[in-house]
Amino acid sequence: MQDTALLIIDMQTALLSDAYDVEACLRKVADLAEQARSTGVPIIYLRQRLHDVPGGLMDVHQAVAPRLGDVVLDKDSADSFLDTGLGDLLDEWAVCRVIITGFSTEYCVDSTSRAALSRGYDLVLVSDGHTTPERPPGAAPSAAQVVAHHNSTFSAIRYAGRSITVTPAARVRFDTSVGSCGRRPDQQADQRKLPAMWSR
Numbered sequence: 001m002q003d004t005a006l007l008i009i010d011m012q013t014a015l016l017s018d019a020y021d022v023e024a025c026l027r028k029v030a031d032l033a034e035q036a037r038s039t040g041v042p043i044i045y046l047r048q049r050l051h052d053v054p055g056g057l058m059d060v061h062q063a064v065a066p067r068l069g070d071v072v073l074d075k076d077s078a079d080s081f082l083d084t085g086l087g088d089l090l091d092e093w094a095v096c097r098v099i100i101t102g103f104s105t106e107y108c109v110d111s112t113s114r115a116a117l118s119r120g121y122d123l124v125l126v127s128d129g130h131t132t133p134e135r136p137p138g139a140a141p142s143a144a145q146v147v148a149h150h151n152s153t154f155s156a157i158r159y160a161g162r163s164i165t166v167t168p169a170a171r172v173r174f175d176t177s178v179g180s181c182g183r184r185p186d187q188q189a190d191q192r193k194l195p196a197m198w199s200r
Contacts, residue, residue, distance in 0.1 A: 005095045006036040009046045009102025014057035020143030025131040026063040028169040039174040043070045046080040078111035097122040101129035122163040
């Protein structure tokens, strides 16, 4: 539904080279993107600016690459809302729920999830749709433990007036409307037509 947006954070080739269970994560995110497109849910890609990295490696991984009609926003911070125009775009489209996927679990996924909640959006964290770098053998916590910890944290955390759901990709629903969520009346906006491609 148009009151929901799918966020795909930092799924860039250069960042995913040593990510935990990355092929499975890419498949989950790709499936979600296809479902979103088929139901008219906007997809917003957040892309970390990377210095001293060849341009092709900065691109979103080809398995989940944006298509015509998707939005790409570049960022310089772990918080995808900071100086990117993301909040303005979501408000323009009257989005009140964000479905979050991406890299990396404890940095950009975590920061963006908390920022979304603080800004009044309901949150769906896709439990098998985010990943983080592998650790050296014997390191603690392991990458798997980091992912599990954040899923557990967001399953228990509370934000007043917000809905928080942690669920695997297979259970994410795009065909249900969530209404006004926790957004204030002055934050509700008329929906507008999605651009063919909007990049910043």
